[in-house]
Amino acid sequence: MKHKILYLLILVALILSACGGGQSAGADASVVHIGWAGSPDSLNPGLAILTEAYTIFGLVYDSMYTLNLNGSFTLNLASSVERSDDGLVYTFKIKDGVKWHDGKPLTAEDVSFSYNLYKDTPEYPYLNGYYTPYFSSIEATANNEVILTLTEAIPNIESQLVFLYILPKHIWENENKIEFENTTMIGSGPFKMAEYVQNEFVRLTANKEHFATPPKVDEVIFQTFENQDALIQAIKTGQMDMVTEMPNTAVTSLKTVKNIEVVIGAPFSPGVSDIIFNQIKEENCPTAEEGGICTGHPALRDRNVRLAMAHATDKQKLIDVVLLGLGAPGLTLIPDGLGVWYNDSIKDFEFDVAKANKILDDAGYLDTDGDKIREMPDGSRPLTFRLNWPSDSITAPRMAELLSEMWAGIGISLETQAVDPDALTAQCCPAFDFDLMLWGWASDPDPSTLLYVYTTESVPTGSSETGYSNPAYDKLYAEQQVELEFEARKAIIWEMQRIVHEDVVYIIPFYEQATQAYRTDRFTGWVTNQPKVELSDVSSLAFIEPIK
């Protein structure tokens, strides 16, 4: 009896595998299979946070501007834009003949509806909090124009609008803005949503009637891999045509595989790794009500100590060991991936242990008790710092080890410990209950987001990680927020980077690079010659063609 069941099961399995096998072999040549390690958190643009969601939005929706891989913007949905002399009123002429995926026309009404939706929905934490605060009113005119009036003349309107995707009014006006899951996702972009299963896959079909970038392929499938070994194996064996990420350890081996090209460059949202100094002064400590605790080591408030530590940090070694070489040495929170905004004229503090030791000697931090650890000039406490990092970081443990070794050379010792990311946030900001931390940021296309992190104003909000406060810097921050001339604003932003580098607010060990890979025997036309790497961007997916 039991034997029969077993035979039956084996038989069923065989039949199933036979059917299934036939299916996977019959894959269409014009379907692009993309493997990634995540899945969108939400398809409601107001609620989504993860980059995976933004990747899908970028393909299915249109926005007023397109962000190019060199950091510049192109007007997308409008044929022209006019700015009033006071910089407060923008008039966008929406292109004619743009259609939603359900066939209805996209008009200025939809654009003003979308902008008003983002502006008036405070439950959209991301978009409402950052991209719409300067919006005063948005109106659609009879001749398909959108008039956007601002409360202040701001210089970076493109970066404010680029992630505000245009939604179809005829669908969204009938929905609850917060509960709407938007899984059918009617957009106007070069790809249409065909099928979405959270944590499994997103299947998009081409919108061959797109006004700007009609794709040449028929379908794009994003498949979620929770396991990176499986992801690598899937591109090696040809199950995937492209992978959006990989561990650095896989890069060397993947480079040697026939028909696979590995692309390395700045990420689409450039990332920064930082070594955070808690340097908050007593007078700046957030109140108990705001959550301030401020237990930082007093030595870190002294620029000499921070400078010595910067001189004692071998960034190239960190890059080689921690990132296996896949990174660029860092300067400030503004990464090289931001292109023109990145101040490449700054000369970094050279790696020089002798110089570092001299700085500490001169400043009076001496090892008075012979335990190879320096003490404060008044002898009160040794230069022993707590170093914490989020426990989900892959790179931080190795980095902590290397930093312990490097800084031991200048008489500084570390007490290293990984902390749950949430607990670390609680310790960090605005509590300032730490000495040193390893963490990082992802950057917006406009530098002002990360420049804000250095301001005094951001100390009680929890954005400032260092407690750094410099009135001169704060003044420049305010100036660049309203400077409409590109060159003048760039000069201010470069100066701000020089100041914070000079003050050694952080040590930025490196800017991580993105690594993606594609198969050369399936599709041609992947864009790889740009400063930033993003093969799942419209710039690639709308232009690639199957190899015959």
Added chain:
Amino acid sequence: MRKILPHPFIPFQGVTLNRTRTLLKKIAWSIFTILFVIILNFFLFRVLPGDPARAGIRDPRLKKEAVEMLRVRFGLDKPVINCFDSLNPIKIGSCSVNPLDTQFFIYFRNLFQGELGISYHSNRPVADVLTERLWNTVLLIGAGQILSIVIGVIFGVFAAWKARTAVDYTSVVTSLLVWSLPTFWLAIILLFWGSNHGLPLAGKSTPGSSSLPLLKQWADIGWHMLLPTLTYTIVYMGEYTLIMRSSLMDVLSEDYILTAKAKGLSTFQILKDHAIKNAMLPLVTIIAINLGFTVAGAIQIEAVFSWPGLGGAIFEAVGRRDFPILQGAFLLIAITVILANFLADLTYSFLDPRVKME
């Protein structure tokens, strides 16, 4: 992967109670346990450090007001319970707040209205997310359990029947070997093997297959299940083989088996009618416990093969402080474990008349 050592089965002794009373008592205990779990679930996650409103987003642009808005939306602005505004860090609040307006009461009330809440991460109803995931897990682990039980029992019976022969030794050694294989490692090995034979490496179905006829859809899911089910079966069948073997060998040494032999029954008849049924008892215990944990999923297998199951959902939710998902999932697991044990108790009396509920 959980593993349970085989242990001798101890039948209930000396308690004779009214059948209905016993049953009622068991049901009452089950309900009490579930209630306890519900309460524990609530506090368990709230003593974790960190703020769910900030867990997902660490971004300088997230203004204080926006964080406040999130807290209001998730109901986190209300005191946890009377006298406590927050449990980690502990913040003493007013004890005279309206108890109906505390997080605890709202949680309780919603639960009894069948409301599990909204996931903080995906903004989707928890019930939707969990149903999706539960179904996937039950499918995978269900198939794996059935296969490993069937194969395990067959091997176990053979081994006990041919005790101390080459068949027995081979099966014991093999069982010990596969039982001690690290699940993760075996899964990776099978994944590499499968990738070279065109087997799917991720997910539960081929994108686009939902438009195919139902039979083909099922075939597609079966195709995707092949590797994870195989892993699960290999890992679990050793356990079942060993338990079945030792249990059956105990039974085979009993006097009544000797009697059966003396009566001239064939080995097959002895095994079928007299031995296997009795030897199944310890196995039922293990199966019941394993089935209970089925719902929790096999996190490692799910992770390697990107199987969108419940185990993975729990793992992700912990990192995101997604309390509603965690509460829902833990409740589900608790109910299944309690139910499975309850059913196991009932099965004993069916399998072994000595375990009676008179």
